[in-house]
Amino acid sequence: MFEQLVEAADGISGAGAAGAWARIENAACARRLSAAADVLDRMYAADGSAERDQWILDNYAAVAAEIAPTQHVSLGLAASQLAIAVALRDRFPGVNAVFMTGAISYREVAAIVSRTRLVQDGDALAGVDAAIAGNVEEWTTLSLMKLHTKIDFWVDRFDPAAVRRAENSSRSRYVDVRDSGNGTGVAYIEATVYAHDGELIDQRLDAFAATVCENDPRTQEQRRGDALAAAVSGAKGLPCACGSNECPAAGLTASNVVVHVVASEDTLNDETPAELDGDKPVEAVEPDDPTLVGPAATGPGYVMGRRVVPAPIVAAKLAVARRRPVRHPGDAAPEKRRVPSAALAWFVRCRDLTCRFPNCDKPATQCDIDHTIPHPRGATQASNLKCLCRTHHLCKTFLGWRDRQHPDGTVDWLSPTGQKYTTHPGSRLLFPSLCRPTAPAVVDPSVDLLDDAVRCLKMPRRKRTREQSRADAIKAERQRNQPYADERNKPPPF
Known part of the structure; x- marks a missing residue:
């Protein structure tokens, strides 16, 4: 089928050629997602998969980390696409078959998976799949809002409680607050601010959101939304919603915020x-x-x-800001400690600017400082230190990723399946002087490294599996929707 699409496109010219190649692109995307789902299948079929599902980096996260750099996308985007791939294969075989022909695009299938997330009954799901598969080719010219309306129509037909009713330049600066207009009691806030002010707001919301205890039922996104109002109203922290009179977070205040500009x-x-x-x-x-x-x-x-x-x-x-010079370590000897000094850590963060894992842009100020060659075998010096976000630090430590660092900060990566990648310091273009080679890394070969099996004993664990959390979220949203379904099913008042 795919080869036939390519042959047909070769004989077309003009605007029709663009459409023909778009269909090929859609068909290729369907096969790419199918391949990603196959990788997850193999991960679940491997020994120890049940144990790995209890890890912070579970089977799903490990596969997302593996396929993200192969597609040159971020971990978050890879994880999102993996969820769609699994849903197409397991929940929507009819829609997936249409997708494989290239007749519909990723936009349509992503909307279908999202709007049907709450459908759990097998018969209802089969009905939705068949109905959408039979009509979706006619929806490719619809706006996104109209596409959602079409999908919601069929969801409402088979499972009313599953309709997603309440989904939870410098002189152009502005702030706009407007009511949603849909009766859900929420408002939309849109703003354009300076980049450094945006970073301050982002960090301040995180700081407020962190003033609640671990039993607070809200998601991080919901806490940030509530934190905005709390911060504007002059509160010192976000009131915890755990409902306990003995909440350990009572009286906590948000920490100060620092914005780093290099x-x-x-x-x-x-x-x-x-x-x-x-x-x-x-x-x-x-x-x-x-x-x-x-x-x-x-x-x-x-x-x-x-x-x-x-x-x-x-x-x-920043004329009145506190300045902190960055000192290139040059050929300085290794520091005789595991945790780098403040000066060395600041240099590494300014050199790297972001996490050094392929396709990750987590800010260096929010990353761990990782020893490329683990300490004490590897020394604490610039040529052996780099920034890794916590997720990718765990990938390296527990999931079999290997790395090699050069004196200029370049890092070569080898994935568990043998894929090779190279990342360069973020300052390479903006501040090239920070990428001057530093003294070669000193290695003590007499120090043995921990066996991988021993490392895995220390992997942080989840309180609940990903599937359990997902099921609970779906159950909660269906319960919020149930009154709508009950009202819809009432007999007419005559």
């Missing part, structure tokens, strides 16, 4: 005026003399966790 000294001292307020900027025009156009005199800054910030804004906004 910039060269020239940028911080730049006196070029910047118009940061006033009307929105007008469209740029071509310069009268193109020969006068050249690179900026000073480089931009970088907000940890966000993105590049133009030099004038960095200089204007």
